[in-house]
Amino acid sequence: MIDLEHIHRDFQVGDQFVHALDDVTLHIDAGDYVSIMGPSGSGKSTLLNIIGLLDRPTGGTYRLNGRDVTDLSDAEQAHVRNREIGFVFQAFHLVPRLTAFENVELPLILAGMEPAERQERVREALEAMGLTARARHKPDQLSGGQRQRVAIARATVTRPNVILADEPTGNLDHTSGGEVVRTLEALNAQGIALIVVTHDPLVGERARRQLHMLDGRLHRDVSGHAPA
Amino acid sequence: MRLHSRDAAVFAWGALRGYPARTGLMLLAMAIGVAAVVVLTALGEGARRYVVGEFSALGTNLLIVIPGRSETGGFSPSTLMGETPRDLTIADAEALTRSVNVRRVAPLNVGQSEVSWGGRSREVVIIGATHEYLAIRKWKLGQGQFLPVAKWDRAIPVAVIGGRIRREIFGPHRALGEWLRIGDRRYRVVGILASKGRSIGVDVEDLVIIPVASAQQLFNTPSLFRILVEARSREAIAPAKRFVIETLQRRHQGVKDVTVITQDAVLATFDKILGALTYAVGGIAAISLAVAGILIMNVMLVAVSQRTAEIGLLKALGASRQEITVLILTEAGLLSATGALGGLLLGLLGNGLIRRVLPVLPAQTPLWALLSAIGVAVLTGLLFSILPARRAARLDPVLALSRR
Numbered sequence A: 001m002i003d004l005e006h007i008h009r010d011f012q013v014g015d016q017f018v019h020a021l022d023d024v025t026l027h028i029d030a031g032d033y034v035s036i037m038g039p040s041g042s043g044k045s046t047l048l049n050i051i052g053l054l055d056r057p058t059g060g061t062y063r064l065n066g067r068d069v070t071d072l073s074d075a076e077q078a079h080v081r082n083r084e085i086g087f088v089f090q091a092f093h094l095v096p097r098l099t100a101f102e103n104v105e106l107p108l109i110l111a112g113m114e115p116a117e118r119q120e121r122v123r124e125a126l127e128a129m130g131l132t133a134r135a136r137h138k139p140d141q142l143s144g145g146q147r148q149r150v151a152i153a154r155a156t157v158t159r160p161n162v163i164l165a166d167e168p169t170g171n172l173d174h175t176s177g178g179e180v181v182r183t184l185e186a187l188n189a190q191g192i193a194l195i196v197v198t199h200d201p202l203v204g205e206r207a208r209r210q211l212h213m214l215d216g217r218l219h220r221d222v223s224g225h226a227p228a
Numbered sequence B: 001m002r003l004h005s006r007d008a009a010v011f012a013w014g015a016l017r018g019y020p021a022r023t024g025l026m027l028l029a030m031a032i033g034v035a036a037v038v039v040l041t042a043l044g045e046g047a048r049r050y051v052v053g054e055f056s057a058l059g060t061n062l063l064i065v066i067p068g069r070s071e072t073g074g075f076s077p078s079t080l081m082g083e084t085p086r087d088l089t090i091a092d093a094e095a096l097t098r099s100v101n102v103r104r105v106a107p108l109n110v111g112q113s114e115v116s117w118g119g120r121s122r123e124v125v126i127i128g129a130t131h132e133y134l135a136i137r138k139w140k141l142g143q144g145q146f147l148p149v150a151k152w153d154r155a156i157p158v159a160v161i162g163g164r165i166r167r168e169i170f171g172p173h174r175a176l177g178e179w180l181r182i183g184d185r186r187y188r189v190v191g192i193l194a195s196k197g198r199s200i201g202v203d204v205e206d207l208v209i210i211p212v213a214s215a216q217q218l219f220n221t222p223s224l225f226r227i228l229v230e231a232r233s234r235e236a237i238a239p240a241k242r243f244v245i246e247t248l249q250r251r252h253q254g255v256k257d258v259t260v261i262t263q264d265a266v267l268a269t270f271d272k273i274l275g276a277l278t279y280a281v282g283g284i285a286a287i288s289l290a291v292a293g294i295l296i297m298n299v300m301l302v303a304v305s306q307r308t309a310e311i312g313l314l315k316a317l318g319a320s321r322q323e324i325t326v327l328i329l330t331e332a333g334l335l336s337a338t339g340a341l342g343g344l345l346l347g348l349l350g351n352g353l354i355r356r357v358l359p360v361l362p363a364q365t366p367l368w369a370l371l372s373a374i375g376v377a378v379l380t381g382l383l384f385s386i387l388p389a390r391r392a393a394r395l396d397p398v399l400a401l402s403r404r
C-alpha cells in the first residue's frame, strides 16, 4: 500500500543541511500494524509527515496504493489526505470552540458531504468510540483520554486506509494511554493500517512490525511479533 | 473545491463567534464607517433638497435684472452685489411689461431706515416695490391690503409691515390705518404680512414695504436696485430673458449693461455645488471605511496567527490552500457585511434623529450612497483580507501543528 523509495528529506538551517531522512526505502502492507521508534531527532515524525502528505520529500518517490503521489498538486494532496489518511496527534488538535460532534464532522465537511449523511457518519464514529453521551461537549469538558478518542473518531470518520499516529499516548497517563492504544488496535483489527510513532517501548512492542530509526535512516525492521 | 459555501459560512460564523471581543470591535469599526457615510450623505442631500425647495417656493420662472454686466452672464457674487455702471429706472421696468412672455414685473429698491411710531423706533430694511411684488414672491398678507395698484412713479405714502415690526412698534395697539414714520416721512400702514412666508435671505417678519417711487424719494435716488420679472411659464423663460436684454439694450443706447439671472441658473448652480458637496462628504466618510478595512486586515492577521494550529489541522484533514483561502475570506466577508448592515441601521437611525431635531432638513441618504457604502465596506473587508488569507493558505501544516 505504502511504497517509499530512496526518500530524502533535507532541511536547510542557515547554510547547513540537516538530513532528517536519509535514503529511506520502505514498504508497508495494507492493514499492517507498524510502530516507529528511535531516539529524539531520528526522523520519526518527518517520516510520518511524508507518509501523510503533510510534507514533501526532497528526493525519492512515494507511491500510495500504486499511485505516485510525490508530485501531486496541493489540491490533489489535500484530497488524498481527506480520503485515505487519518491523523492522530499527540496534542489532540481539537478545535476548542467546536463540540466533539462538530470536531468529528470537520473532515466530512471538507469532503463536501451532505449534512444528513454527515450526521449519520459522525454518530456512528462517536458511538464506536463510546462517546455518544459526550457528543455535545466541548474539548475542555473532556478528559485527555476522551479527547484523544474524539480525535480518533475524527480520523476514522472518513473511513481511511491508514491511520498515522504521532505519539498518541504522549500526553496521556498510563491508563487512558492503554485505552487509546487498544482503541487504535481495534481499528487495525477491522483492516485499517496503523502506523504509530512512539517513545514508549511498551506501546511500540505491541506492533506486528517495529521500525527503529537512527539519524534519519531505518536502522532496524523487526517483524513477526503478534500483538500481545 | 469540495467544501460547500454554506458549510464554509457556518464554520466562519462559528470562528467569528469564538472570539466575541475581537469580532465585536471589528463590527463596530465597520458599522461606524458605514453609518458615517449614510449620515453625512444624508446631511448633504438634505441641504441640497432644502435649498432646492426654497428656490422652488420662490418661483423658478423668475428673472432677476441687475444693473451692470457680468463677464460670464451667469451667477456670481459680484453680480448679486449689483455694482452700477448705468442705472435702471422705473421707466425701464415699465418697458419690460410689454411682452407676452412676461407675466409680472416688479421694480425694486432696498435700503435701511429708522421706523418709528408713538415713541418707539428701530432700524428696518425698507423695500420699495409695487403691487405685483406680493404675487411674485408668493408671500401672503395677514391683515389689510398690499400696495395699491397704481402708476409705479406715484409716490403714495402707504406701507405694508412685517409681523415683528407690528409687534415691536405697535405692541397691543392697532397698526392698520396708523401713520408710521420712516426717516423723515410718514406712511399709512395698509397691510401686515403673514408671518408664514419664508424666503431666502429675507426675513418676512422684519421688513417694511413701500411703493417704489416712495422709496426713491426716501433714499433720494432715481434708480432701482433691481427688477424682478416673472416669465409666463418655464418655456417662456428663455424668450423673456432675450426680450429683457434686448429691450434694455435699446433703451440704454445699444449698450448691454445689465445682467439677467434666471432663477433656474441660480438653482442649478446651488444644486451642483451641494450635490458635489454630498459626494465629497460621502468620499471623506468612505475613508473611514478604508480605515476599517486596514483594521480588518490586522485583525485577520492576528486571527490567522492565533489559529495557526487550527489551520494546520484543517490542512491535515484535507483542506486545500484554496479552501483555506475561501474560509478566511468568508470570515472577513461575513464580518464586513454584518458590520455594514449594522452601520446601515445605525445610519438610518441617525437620519431619523436628524429629521426629528431639524425638521426643515430632509435628511435622507441617496440610494447610490447606501449601495456604495455597503459595497465599499464589503469590498474593503475582502480586499484587506486577501493578504491574511494567503498567509493562512501558505502555512506549512507540519510547523503549524507542531507549535504548541
Ligand SMILES: Nc1ncnc2c1ncn2[C@@H]1O[C@H](COP(=O)(O)OP(=O)(O)OP(=O)(O)O)[C@@H](O)[C@H]1O
Binding pocket: A011, A012, A013, A018, A019, A020, A038, A039, A040, A041, A042, A043, A044, A045, A046, A047
Ligand atoms: N522544520 C524543520 N527545520 C529544520 N530542521 C528540522 C525541521 N523539522 C525537523 N527538523 C530536524 O529533522 C530531524 C528529525 O526531526 P523529527 O521531528 O522527525 O524527529 P523525531 O524523531 O520525530 O524526534 P522526536 O522524537 O523528538 O519527536 C531533527 O534533527 C530536527 O531537528
Ligand SMILES: [Mg+2]
Binding pocket: A044, A045, A046, A166
Ligand atoms: Mg517527533
